[in-house]
Amino acid sequence: MRPFRKAHADPSPDLYDGERSMAAADAMRDREYSPPSSISQLRVCFVNQLALYSKQRTVWTAVALVAAIPLLYAVLNALAPSLIQASDVANIHAGRILAALPIASMFMASAVCGSMLPQEYNERTVYMTLPLPVSRKVFYLGKFLAGFALCAATVCAAYGISIAISSACAAHSYTAQMLESLAMALSGLFSFCAFAYMLSTRMTRGSSIAPLVALAAAIPAACIILAHAVPGSTCVLGYAPVFAPDLALSMMGDSTHMSLWGLFEYPIRNSLPGFEVGPSATVMSAASLGLGALMLWAGGRANDRRDMR
Amino acid sequence: MRLAAAALVAVLLLMPSLVATPSDADSFQEVVGTSYLPWHRTAEPLDSTYLDHAQGIGRLFVSEDPEDPSFRSYMKGEIPISDLSWPEIEEGRSYYVFFSGNRSLVTESHGVVELMSLPHVLLEQDPPTMMRLKEGTYTLSAEHELTMMPRHVVVTNGVGWSESYTMRDKTLTFRVFYEDTYFISMDTEEYCTMKFHVVSGDVEVLPSSSGTDSCEVSTGYRWARGIVRVDPGQHFFSCNVFPEGSDEDKRFMEEVVKPMSSIVPEWAKNAGTVIETGQGAMAAYELIYGDSMVVRCSDVKTTADGKASYSTSSRNIVPDDLRLFGPDLKDRVTLFAMANEPLSLTMSYDFIKYRASLTANGSTMFLAPDCRYDLTFSESSQLDIKIAPSTVAEGPEHFSTTVLLSAQGTKAPDGAATFAAVALIGAFAVTISALFLAGRGPRWPD
Numbered sequence: 001m002r003p004f005r006k007a008h009a010d011p012s013p014d015l016y017d018g019e020r021s022m023a024a025a026d027a028m029r030d031r032e033y034s035p036p037s038s039i040s041q042l043r044v045c046f047v048n049q050l051a052l053y054s055k056q057r058t059v060w061t062a063v064a065l066v067a068a069i070p071l072l073y074a075v076l077n078a079l080a081p082s083l084i085q086a087s088d089v090a091n092i093h094a095g096r097i098l099a100a101l102p103i104a105s106m107f108m109a110s111a112v113c114g115s116m117l118p119q120e121y122n123e124r125t126v127y128m129t130l131p132l133p134v135s136r137k138v139f140y141l142g143k144f145l146a147g148f149a150l151c152a153a154t155v156c157a158a159y160g161i162s163i164a165i166s167s168a169c170a171a172h173s174y175t176a177q178m179l180e181s182l183a184m185a186l187s188g189l190f191s192f193c194a195f196a197y198m199l200s201t202r203m204t205r206g207s208s209i210a211p212l213v214a215l216a217a218a219i220p221a222a223c224i225i226l227a228h229a230v231p232g233s234t235c236v237l238g239y240a241p242v243f244a245p246d247l248a249l250s251m252m253g254d255s256t257h258m259s260l261w262g263l264f265e266y267p268i269r270n271s272l273p274g275f276e277v278g279p280s281a282t283v284m285s286a287a288s289l290g291l292g293a294l295m296l297w298a299g300g301r302a303n304d305r306r307d308m309r
Numbered sequence: 310m311r312l313a314a315a316a317l318v319a320v321l322l323l324m325p326s327l328v329a330t331p332s333d334a335d336s337f338q339e340v341v342g343t344s345y346l347p348w349h350r351t352a353e354p355l356d357s358t359y360l361d362h363a364q365g366i367g368r369l370f371v372s373e374d375p376e377d378p379s380f381r382s383y384m385k386g387e388i389p390i391s392d393l394s395w396p397e398i399e400e401g402r403s404y405y406v407f408f409s410g411n412r413s414l415v416t417e418s419h420g421v422v423e424l425m426s427l428p429h430v431l432l433e434q435d436p437p438t439m440m441r442l443k444e445g446t447y448t449l450s451a452e453h454e455l456t457m458m459p460r461h462v463v464v465t466n467g468v469g470w471s472e473s474y475t476m477r478d479k480t481l482t483f484r485v486f487y488e489d490t491y492f493i494s495m496d497t498e499e500y501c502t503m504k505f506h507v508v509s510g511d512v513e514v515l516p517s518s519s520g521t522d523s524c525e526v527s528t529g530y531r532w533a534r535g536i537v538r539v540d541p542g543q544h545f546f547s548c549n550v551f552p553e554g555s556d557e558d559k560r561f562m563e564e565v566v567k568p569m570s571s572i573v574p575e576w577a578k579n580a581g582t583v584i585e586t587g588q589g590a591m592a593a594y595e596l597i598y599g600d601s602m603v604v605r606c607s608d609v610k611t612t613a614d615g616k617a618s619y620s621t622s623s624r625n626i627v628p629d630d631l632r633l634f635g636p637d638l639k640d641r642v643t644l645f646a647m648a649n650e651p652l653s654l655t656m657s658y659d660f661i662k663y664r665a666s667l668t669a670n671g672s673t674m675f676l677a678p679d680c681r682y683d684l685t686f687s688e689s690s691q692l693d694i695k696i697a698p699s700t701v702a703e704g705p706e707h708f709s710t711t712v713l714l715s716a717q718g719t720k721a722p723d724g725a726a727t728f729a730a731v732a733l734i735g736a737f738a739v740t741i742s743a744l745f746l747a748g749r750g751p752r753w754p755d
Contacts, residue, residue: 047747048747050743050744050747050748051744051747051748052748053744053748054744054745054747054748054749055748059741059744062741063741066737087691088643088691088693089643089645089691090726091645091689092689092690092691095689149740150740150744153736153737153739153740153741154737156733156734156736156737157733157734157736157737159733160729160730160731160732160733160734160735160736160737161730161734163726163729163730163733164726164727164730164731164734166726167726167727167730171643171722172643172645172722173722173723173724173725173726174645174720174722174723175723175724175725175726175728175729176720176723177645177647177689177720178726178729179729182733247648249688250648250687250688250689251647251648251688251689252689253645253648253688253689253690253691254688279648279649279687280649
């Protein structure tokens with residue numbers, strides 16, 4: 001009887017009677033098995049979420065929003081030319097075309113990121129994913145990055161189409177300022193996506209309406225009222241990320257845009273004075289990215305603690 | 310570290326965004342009167358009978374001395390016009406007539422009188438004072454009693470509102486009803502020093518300083534030349550008119566029109582010319598703003614006694630073969646002001662000839678010459694700076710072809726918007742493509 005040998009012990013060449021006919025690599029010998037790296041996990045989760053989007057209506061919503069810009073512009077230009085007044089400066093004209101950016105970016109963020117995680121839990125697909133060698137944090141982050149990438153690409157396309165239309169009509173263009181405005185809009189979008197995603201971790205059923213209402217109405221109204229009640233607080237509240245699209249469009253030169261502050265600025269100034277949107281683009285970007293990261297972290301903690309049931 | 314940060318925030322919050330200087334209720338600003346019209350003098354003395362018909366042609370002064378020293382002193386601003394006195398008019402004696410207002414002198418008794426343009430005809434004055442006045446009451450006081458036409462003090466904001474006042478007993482009180490930028494000037498031919506006092510209200514005198522990186526904004530003035538076809542006879546033209554192809558025509562072209570192309574006018578204007586038209590075509594030159602030209606022509610008939618009579622009717626002639634000379638000048642500049650970024654503008658131009666205005670976000674403000682405007686806009690704005698003539702330019706010595714604009718804090722257009730648009734739309738296309746490609750693969754790799 002041959003002595004018992006441990007399974008992982010290196011086989012000695014004289015253990016077997018015959019010669020080895022396969023190389024170690026082909027015979028899967030001497031291999032170490034470990035979970036994939038975090039980057040690899042992140043990439044897989046990111047790509048899988050993108051694949052899921054290809055089978056959902058979300059991507060067609062994004063494409064429809066982008067395609068609507070030139071169509072709406074052509075219709076409004078034909079029916080009511082005074083609504084989108086031409087300008088000699090392409091930035092200002094593009095800002096007017098992007099008047100719906102605030103509400104559209106909030107809507108995209110809510111629709112894309114507000115139901116990703118709850119959908120996974122409700123359809124029980126998460127129970128097939130999490131037992132695999134992938135950490136919850138990476139799973140959480142990978143899905144968020146996919147959602148943010150889709151929303152960011154939509155905002156970039158909106159800017160690109162607006163710039164293309166306005167450049168054909170205007171004589172002067174200031175591209176650096178356009179890109180600064182885009183960066184501001186993307187930083188605000190990051191915070192919107194993080195907020196909607198964080199909110200979804202605390203909901204059993206995902207919702208696109210709740211984060212949209214919060215971003216478009218509740219939070220801006222709270223900031224305005226608080227700034228009116230507490231003098232001097234506007235220097236802080238004015239940098240709430242919900243006002244990042246307002247600042248982005250102000251940088252382009254548009255004064256009337258579809259947000260609570262953009263539509264009701266003058267009545268608010270008359271009835272609730274004391275609030276001003278923060279003027280510094282750097283501070284607004286930093287606030288948006290910082291608060292977005294904070295909300296992501298908070299959502300990640302909630303997801304980590306969620307029971308698998 | 311915290312104290313330093315708090316101090317920095319305090320300084321930033323206290324920094325004013327617009328030009329402002331501490332107001333001083335007792336401060337006064339010297340306001341200098343200006344003269345806009347040139348003076349002429351008859352080349353030959355006229356007899357006393359002429360003077361009976363010399364009413365209503367502007368300001369008038371007579372003297373037996375063609376180089377009257379007191380009148381010269383007045384033109385230099387050394388004495389006020391009230392110090393001038395006419396000599397006693399005696400019948401049969403002749404006098405030189407000094408006058409302003411009209412550029413011609415045509416009478417029934419003497420016909421067309423040859424004129425001489427006097428040197429130093431325009432009293433060089435400082436531009437009218439530009440001040441930001443708040444609601445309140447202000448007074449002006451003059452050093453001399455002004456014996457000029459009524460409503461000779463003009464207060465205007467330069468963009469549509471203007472009020473004229475008459476100074477009585479060397480003082481004038483006026484009221485400002487809303488805060489704006491105003492300038493005060495005298496609409497007369499007299500030289501006078503006025504002082505400005507604040508009774509109530511607040512005044513901020515805009516500082517003057519020159520900026521850097523100036524760019525030239527030119528006016529739309531150019532010389533127009535056309536061929537005027539008139540019937541034979543004597544005609545009185547209101548612009549430079551010479552027989553076509555004549556030495557005067559060629560000389561004018563060489564000495565006046567061509568130098569205009571390099572914005573160096575070195576010419577003389579010969580207005581009020583009477584031309585005997587043996588030919589049917591005259592070359593007419595006129596300094597114009599825009600691209601149209603009308604030659605005003607009046608007929609002069611000679612009466613039986615040999616004296617000229619002036620026809621009261623005049624007609625406008627649109628010349629043939631109209632050509633414009635001079636560079637293609639702009640009268641508008643478009644700038645882009647970024648949101649919450651300070652911007653400084655300074656204009657330098659001849660205030661008597663032009664007005665510069667700034668239009669932004671639907672509102673217009675006047676830009677005084679040699680004053681710096683520090684502006685900050687809450688949103689990115691298009692700034693339209695326009696130059697418009699305040700009076701029709703008359704003569705080379707009153708003409709300035711260059712308006713300088715200095716702007717700090719603006720960006721130059723880069724014209725790369727097309728590339729940016731393509732890149733951004735391409736990013737969206739790549740993302741969507743990656744999305745659909747991912748959807749075609751297996752969910753999890755092996």
